[in-house]
Amino acid sequence: MSKNSCSLFLVPILALCVIGGFAFYLLEYEPMLSFKMIAIIVIALLVLAVPVYRSIQNARDKQKNIPLEDEMSRLLEIHAGAYAFRYSMMSWFAIFAFRSKFPDSEEMLGIGIMAAAAIYGLTWLYFKRNGIPHADQN
Amino acid sequence: MPTRIKELRARDGLTQQQLADKVQVRRETIVFLEKGKYNPSLKLAFEISQVFAMSIEEVFGLGTD
Secondary structure, eight states: OOHHHHHHHHHHHHHHHHHHHHHHHHHHHOSSOOHHHHHHHHHHHHHHHHHHHHHHHHHHHHHTTOOSOOHHHHHHHHHHHHHHHHHHHHHHHHHHHTGGGSSSHHHHHHHHHHHHHHHHHHHHHHHHHHOOTTTTOO | OOOOHHHHHHHHTOOHHHHHHHHTOOHHHHHHHHHTOOOOOHHHHHHHHHHTTSOHHHHHTTTOO
């Protein structure tokens, strides 16, 4: 099984696991939904939507015999990863600067991880729409 | 990098998707190449030139400066 075929199966399975885990946690520990919990669920679903959307797109492309990745898409992922890492570092500094605002460290870590994932997704979408920086220069 | 891909595609009656299929890349790559927002690898430049039966310099405007 190729890397791409593997990701076609893995992404929906991982997405289902995360949604299932959330559902279990909510039923077991938080039967009364607070506004904060709803906000976390909405952000988590948005973060999850990007890989699921990409997985559906990839499945459609595979049916049409369109290559799932090529030299530009690989470069796009590398650049998006590099920029997302830089911006995630900034977000972690901001989170630590305001750490007194968070009631506990677990919540702070959760928000930081979701922010990092969201930053990567947004960076990838931005570069896909507007082009990869400096990719027109050698 | 300036390219003549759009012009040559129109000459040969190829869509972006058809050209992408011939050189085994995604259509977005052809879009970015046509806009001059992406410099292809030597391999891809060679393959695109072969589709149009021209040299790399003729397709990618390397000899125009």
